[in-house]
Amino acid sequence: MFTYIARRLTVAVPTILILVTISFVLMWSAPGSPFMGEKLPPPEVMAALEAKYGLDQPYWKQYLDYLTNVIFHFDFGPSFKFKDRTVNDIIAQGFPVTLTYGFWSFIVAVIFGVGLGVTAAIRHNTWLDYLAVGFAIGSQSIPNYVMAPILVLVFTLWLGWLPGGGWEGGTWDHIIMPVIALSTSYFASIARITRSSMLEVLNSGFIRTAKAKGLPMSRVILKHALKPALLPVLSYLGPAFVGMVTGSVIIDQYFSTGGIGQFFVNSAFNRDYSTMMGITILVGTLTIIFNLLVDVLYAWIDPKIRY
Amino acid sequence: MKIKTTLMASTAALLVLSGAAFAASPMAGETLAADQTFTYQDIDESPSIDPGMVEDVSGSAVDRNLFEGLMNQDADGNLIPGVATGYDISDDKMTYTFHLRDNAVWSNGDPVTAGDFVYAWRRAADPATASPYAWFVTDITGIVGAGAVGSGDAAPETLGVEAVDDHTLVVHLERPVPYFVQTVTHATMFPVPQATIEAHGAEWTRPENIVGNGAYVLTEHVPQERMVMERNTSYWNDSATVINKVVRLIINDETQGFTRWQAGELDLAIVPTGQYLSLKEQYPAEIYSNPRLCTYYYNFNVRADGPAWAQDVRVRQALNLGFDRSVITEGILQAGQIPAYTFTPPTTAGFTVPVVEAAAMTQEERTAKAKALLEEAGYGSDNPISLEVLYNTSEGHKSIAIAISQMWKENLGIEATINNMEWGTFLEARGAGQFEISRAGWCGDYNEASTFLDLYNSTSGYNDSGYNSAEVDALLAEAKTAEDPQPLYTQVETIAAADAPIIPIYFYTSVGARQATLKGWPDNNVENNWYARDLYKVE
Numbered sequence: 001m002f003t004y005i006a007r008r009l010t011v012a013v014p015t016i017l018i019l020v021t022i023s024f025v026l027m028w029s030a031p032g033s034p035f036m037g038e039k040l041p042p043p044e045v046m047a048a049l050e051a052k053y054g055l056d057q058p059y060w061k062q063y064l065d066y067l068t069n070v071i072f073h074f075d076f077g078p079s080f081k082f083k084d085r086t087v088n089d090i091i092a093q094g095f096p097v098t099l100t101y102g103f104w105s106f107i108v109a110v111i112f113g114v115g116l117g118v119t120a121a122i123r124h125n126t127w128l129d130y131l132a133v134g135f136a137i138g139s140q141s142i143p144n145y146v147m148a149p150i151l152v153l154v155f156t157l158w159l160g161w162l163p164g165g166g167w168e169g170g171t172w173d174h175i176i177m178p179v180i181a182l183s184t185s186y187f188a189s190i191a192r193i194t195r196s197s198m199l200e201v202l203n204s205g206f207i208r209t210a211k212a213k214g215l216p217m218s219r220v221i222l223k224h225a226l227k228p229a230l231l232p233v234l235s236y237l238g239p240a241f242v243g244m245v246t247g248s249v250i251i252d253q254y255f256s257t258g259g260i261g262q263f264f265v266n267s268a269f270n271r272d273y274s275t276m277m278g279i280t281i282l283v284g285t286l287t288i289i290f291n292l293l294v295d296v297l298y299a300w301i302d303p304k305i306r307y
Numbered sequence: 308m309k310i311k312t313t314l315m316a317s318t319a320a321l322l323v324l325s326g327a328a329f330a331a332s333p334m335a336g337e338t339l340a341a342d343q344t345f346t347y348q349d350i351d352e353s354p355s356i357d358p359g360m361v362e363d364v365s366g367s368a369v370d371r372n373l374f375e376g377l378m379n380q381d382a383d384g385n386l387i388p389g390v391a392t393g394y395d396i397s398d399d400k401m402t403y404t405f406h407l408r409d410n411a412v413w414s415n416g417d418p419v420t421a422g423d424f425v426y427a428w429r430r431a432a433d434p435a436t437a438s439p440y441a442w443f444v445t446d447i448t449g450i451v452g453a454g455a456v457g458s459g460d461a462a463p464e465t466l467g468v469e470a471v472d473d474h475t476l477v478v479h480l481e482r483p484v485p486y487f488v489q490t491v492t493h494a495t496m497f498p499v500p501q502a503t504i505e506a507h508g509a510e511w512t513r514p515e516n517i518v519g520n521g522a523y524v525l526t527e528h529v530p531q532e533r534m535v536m537e538r539n540t541s542y543w544n545d546s547a548t549v550i551n552k553v554v555r556l557i558i559n560d561e562t563q564g565f566t567r568w569q570a571g572e573l574d575l576a577i578v579p580t581g582q583y584l585s586l587k588e589q590y591p592a593e594i595y596s597n598p599r600l601c602t603y604y605y606n607f608n609v610r611a612d613g614p615a616w617a618q619d620v621r622v623r624q625a626l627n628l629g630f631d632r633s634v635i636t637e638g639i640l641q642a643g644q645i646p647a648y649t650f651t652p653p654t655t656a657g658f659t660v661p662v663v664e665a666a667a668m669t670q671e672e673r674t675a676k677a678k679a680l681l682e683e684a685g686y687g688s689d690n691p692i693s694l695e696v697l698y699n700t701s702e703g704h705k706s707i708a709i710a711i712s713q714m715w716k717e718n719l720g721i722e723a724t725i726n727n728m729e730w731g732t733f734l735e736a737r738g739a740g741q742f743e744i745s746r747a748g749w750c751g752d753y754n755e756a757s758t759f760l761d762l763y764n765s766t767s768g769y770n771d772s773g774y775n776s777a778e779v780d781a782l783l784a785e786a787k788t789a790e791d792p793q794p795l796y797t798q799v800e801t802i803a804a805a806d807a808p809i810i811p812i813y814f815y816t817s818v819g820a821r822q823a824t825l826k827g828w829p830d831n832n833v834e835n836n837w838y839a840r841d842l843y844k845v846e
Contacts, residue, residue, distance in 0.1 A: 032731025036738075041439050043767065044459050048437040080532060083355035084512045093530065152563060156570045164567035165558060167532050258532030262559070266351075266531075271731050307768040 001299065005292070013290045019284045020070075022276065024063055027273050033082035034271040053080060053274075066277070076278035082271045087278035094260035095282070098247030100170050101257065103140040105183035105244045106237075113187040114233065117194025121229075122221065124199060132191065140188035148181045148254035165256040178255045182248055186240050193236055227301055234301070238294035242287045246279075331827055331843040338846040339549065340824060342732060346554040347575040348564040352531045354439075358497035359431040359511045362439040362683075364750070364835075365496040365555075372517040372536055372553055372839045374497040375425065377405050377476070378488060379398040380836050382829035384656070386488060390419055390498070390520070391476070400483035407474040410543045410803035413500055415518045421747040423498035423520075429463035431495050432456045437540035442753060443495045449484035449787075462742040476604050482788045486755040492836065493753065520652035522840035531557050536839070543601050545756075568820050574844070575821045575828075580642035580703050583818055596643035598654045600833045601758065601815035604647070605696070605711075605744050606737070609808050614743045616692050621684040623807040626721070626744075629677035630714035631670045635813060638744035639706050642818045647811035649800050651759040654814075654833045655792050658756040661801040674718045681719055698746035699733040708746070708811070737771050746773060748815070754834055757786065763803050774808035 035041055035049045050056045051178035054065060069075045120132035142150075155177060156164035162173050201207060202225055210220045247261030260279060268276035300303045333339060353366030358374050363368050371379075377391040391405040411419040430436050432444040432453055445457030451467025468481035480487060490496060494554075500518040507516040514525045522545065523536035536553040539545065558564040561579040564837065566587075568576035578586055578594060587594045607617045607626075616622045632646035648666040653659055665673060686692050696712060698704040705727065712723035723744075728736060737745045749769070751758040761767055764783050765775040782799050784791035803809075817835050821828060827842040829835075 030318060030731070031735045033735075035439070036731060036734050041437075042445075042457065044434040044457065045437050045439070045441050048434045052437055076508075081354050082352070083360050084510050085530060090530070149562065149566070152566050156572075157566055160570065164572055165563065166556060167529070171760055252531075254563050256532055256556060256558045256563075257559075258529050260530055269730060297543055 001296075005296065008034060008292050008295070012292070015288060016281065016284055018217060018291065020067070021063075024066070027271075027276060030271070032271050034273060036271075037161065049256055053078070070281065070285055072261055076281075077274040079272055081267070081272040081275065087274045089280060090263055091260065091282060094247075094258060094263050095171065097257050098252070098259040098261055100243045101175055101178040101182065101251070101259070102241075102245035102247060104175060104179045105186065106241050108179055109183040109187035109190055109240070109244075110237070112183075113190025114194050114230070116187075116191040116194050117233075118198055118221065118226070118229075120191070120195045121198035121202060122217075124202075129195075133195070136188040136191040136195075137190075139184045140192075142184065144185065144248065144251045145183045146253070147184055147205045148177070148250065151177045151181055152254070160209055165254065167255075167259075174255075174257075178251050178257060180256070182244060182251050187242065189236065189240075190233055193233050194229065197232045198225065201225045201229040231302055234294055238290045239287065242290050246283045246285045246286060331547060331841050333549070333826065333845065335364070335600075337819060337826070337846045340846050342552060343354055343550050344552040344576075345550045345825070345839055345842055345844070346556065346677070347556045348556055348568070348573055348577055352557050355512065357509075358494045358499055358524075359436060360429060360438050360440070360630045361494050367844075368837065369534065369536075369555065370494040370497060371836065372523045373517070373521040374494070374499075375411070375491070375521045375813055376497045376666075377407075377491040377608050379838065380492050380829075380832060380834070381560075382827070382832060382841065384829075384832040384834060384836070386492065386688070388513075388578070389492075391491075394488065401477040401480045403469075403480070403487060405476040405478070407476060408543060409474055411520060412541050412543070413518050413520050414524045414539050414541060416541065417500075417502075417518075418473065419498060419520045420716060421461055421472070421476035424476050424496075425466075425468050425470050426501045427499040428468050429456070429466050429498065430464055430499065431674045433463040434459045434736055438495070440495045443490070444494060447485060447752065447758075448490050448496075449480045449482055451479040451481050455483075457498065467497055473759070483790075483815055484787075485792060486753055486757070489647065489753045489755065522838070523553055534559065544838075544840070547839040550839050552656050552833045553839045555611065565820065568822075573822075574825045576820055578642070578818045578820050581639070581641065583640075586820070588712040590820065590822050594818070595828075595830065596816045597830050597835070598645070598652070598814040598833055599817045599835060600652055600655060600754060600758075601748060602650055602652055603707075603746075603748050603812045603815060604650065605810040605812065606742075606747055606772040607744055607810070608740055608742055608773060609741050610680065610776075611825050613740065613773065614694065616684075616694070618742065619684050620806060621680040622692065623682070623810075625677040625719060626679040626715065627677075627807050627810045628665055628668075628673040628680075629721075630711045631673075632812060633670075634710055634714065635707055639710060640703075640813070641702070643745040643816045645816075647813050649804050650762075650809065651756045651796070651800055652663075652751070652814045652833075655751065655756050657803075659793060659797050661797045661804065663801070663804040665804070678721055688720060691720060691722060693724070694743045695734065696723055696725045696744045696746070697733065697742040698725070698727050699730045700727045704746055711812075740771075740773055745771060747809075750815075751834065756800075757783070760786075760803075763799060763808070772808040774803075774806070776806060 016286045028100040052236045079085045079087055088258060120129045123129050127129055155162040162177055167174050207225055210224050225241055249258040249265040252259040252262035265280045349365045353363050356366050356369050358370050360372055377389050378386045379389040381387045390407055390411045392408050393814055395404045407421055411421060430443055431438050432441055440658050441457055445453045452461055452465045455461035456463050456466050469477050471477055490528050502510045503518045514528050517525050522542045524537055524539045526537045527535035534555040538551045545682055561577050564576045565579050567573050607623050619721050632817050636644040644711045649660055653660045696708050697706050708725040712725055714722040715723050736742055762769050763774055763779050765780055779799050779802055786795040789795055824844050826845055831836050
């Protein structure tokens with residue numbers, strides 16, 4: 001197991017390096033400049049700006065300098081767009097926001113998704129099953145850019161219960177709507193995966209044996225069926241967790257949270273190279289770590305798996 | 308339509324501006340609300356709020372609350388005293404002496420001195436600062452030596468501005484600049500605190516470091532979420548301020564912002580594109596549309612390596628005449644925009660719009676003339692023109708491009724394809740002249756016609772059409788030193804309207820939704836320069 005983890009981690013480093021390299025090349029080949037506004041700065045100002053951010057250096061040197069700073073100093077450099085912020089500042093401000101609403105979305109999605117999926121499987125082909133499946137499909141068909149305005153319309157404009165956006169340090173009333181909007185489609189997927197996987201498990205030999213031994217149904221489900229049924233869910237959860245905690249540009253834009261998802265998209269439009277790279281590396285690293293974590297959990301849950 | 312007059316000194320006399328500085332002035336019978344918090348929406352975060360570095364309209368609005376220049380504007384855009392109580396102009400109109408008030412202080416208690424302005428202006432012009440608005444000081448103000456400082460050929464200390472004493476600032480100009488005093492209301496010309504900048508570097512604008520001299524101080528800033536400014540009790544005119552707190556929320560989505568305005572969370576919000584008319588019906592007192600100093604237009608690429616048809620003025624005129632602007636202003640935009648046949652907006656101070664034939668004709672007449680011109684130029688069904696319109700990706704620009712190309716096809720038989728590019732890519736293509744027709748928008752940086760007409764100058768960096776007229780260049784040069792440049796401006800506009808290097812389409816309006824309880828909004832300020840200390844809220 002430990003050799004497996006060590007091997008995976010060794011592979012992770014070149015993977016991140018490749019990711020950085022590709023992003024670097026793609027960004028530099030995109031037309032436009034971070035310093036170009038509608039009113040283009042004169043050549044002498046442009047030269048001063050390029051010198052300030054090291055853009056006057058040859059590409060290979062910029063690339064090496066960047067890598068050195070990231071690896072040895074954990075420094076993503078200054079933002080090219082926001083003059084009084086570094087990329088580290090932007091991540092330090094935006095990531096906790098998305099981490100907070102992403103984490104709660106994850107919890108909500110897992111609890112409701114697994115709960116609904118299991119209920120539907122146990123009550124297979126009853127009205128409860130149809131209702132659950134209908135609900136899941138319905139939720140999944142509503143994208144969050146439709147969900148978000150509907151929530152605001154109902155809870156802010158009609159009922160006046162919740163503020164229509166903002167973050168204000170993450171008070172609970174600012175978190176509720178982003179969590180509902182973000183978790184809906186994830187929860188629906190989890191419910192559907194859980195249901196089909198549970199059905200499969202419930203029809204397998206060892207469950208029949210357990211039932212035949214006269215174990216109560218609740219014990220059969222919780223003790224024997226749930227763990228194997230969750231395996232397919234687990235492989236979905238790793239990337240889903242990363243997706244949720246690194247934020248959604250839609251959620252950030254609609255609810256004006258100041259989260260990292262919005263910075264990510266805007267940095268591409270603004271040619272804010274350093275912010276773009278910083279967030280890419282953050283998301284890439286998290287993806288690799290959580291995929292590894294899922295694989296380890298897999299081994300722990302499923303005794304059939306050996307590394 | 309002239310709604311403003313320029314501030315023109317007929318004699319070189321001491322100008323002591325009449326009246327006290329403008330301030331919030333509730334009318335009789337109005338009861339002030341208990342909560343004087345002004346909350347407004349902006350679409351995007353500003354790259355910087357450092358006055359020397361600020362480059363966007365919304366960042367400049369923040370700076371007008373956190374800092375104060377020599378002069379301010381009132382609700383109609385007229386100049387009123389700021390840090391300066393008044394100024395003298397020399398006989399040759401090339402030396403301005405500003406008299407600074409002795410009770411203006413920074414938020415840390417230090418007095419605001421003439422030296423603070425000297426430092427700020429040198430810093431903004433210095434290429435080492437790399438200010439995106441350095442050109443405002445170096446190219447627009449006409450201060451002695453500004454050009455050489457900007458290009459790095461002279462030290463910033465050689466800039467023609469001196470602090471005679473703490474309360475006297477003398478500015479030397481290279482030539483009489485009729486609009487010079489107007490430029491000191493621009494954020495780039497605001498004073499900045501030298502000691503604070505030297506202590507904190509680029510991070511001096513953060514709430515924990517910032518020192519300002521405006522009516523408000525920055526107390527909170529979460530990028531892409533909010534900015535909170537609270538009343539600066541050491542501001543010299545604080546007793547006339549009513550709004551205690553200004554909250555700027557970044558809400559990217561127009562519809563979402565408007566919904567939150569409806570829910571009462573915002574005092575001022577943006578009206579979603581295309582919904583002005585229906586919302587105006589629903590909220591007649593709250594939704595407003597004010598003229599703005601901005602023009603929407605298309606560039607022809609008239610460079611020698613551009614398309615062959617664009618070299619022919621008859622074709623350019625045909626395209627200029629061959630579509631109905633009211634379809635765009637009344638059918639698509641629907642927010643009080645004005646069809647444009649010339650470049651400089653009619654609301655520009657002192658500017659007289661020339662009488663151009665196209666503006667006076669009916670659309671039938673325009674179309675008929677356009678057809679005749681095309682035929683004369685040798686284009687028709689046997690020799691059709693096909694062209695491409697380039698615009699930056701946006702639903703609004705797309706609707707306009709579709710409407711115009713459709714009308715060209717119907718009226719003139721011209722096949723126009725439309726092509727969009729993402730903003731950064733678009734700017735590069737347009738700047739490099741890689742287009743046939745390209746979309747553009749321009750807003751005045753100060754309220755005088757040259758802020759627009761300078762774009763017709765063959766040497767202008769923003770002359771995207773590649774227009775090159777020796778006559779226009781000569782007139783613009785003459786206008787820079789003329790006693791009264793206005794007739795020359797009108798003449799330039801007349802020549803350009805005949806040469807048609809661009810297609811003026813419409814003049815922008817600034818459209819918004821404000822709560823009926825918000826008072827004092829400067830509706831007649833065409834530059835849309837608002838100061839929170841002039842606003843107040845009633846019950």
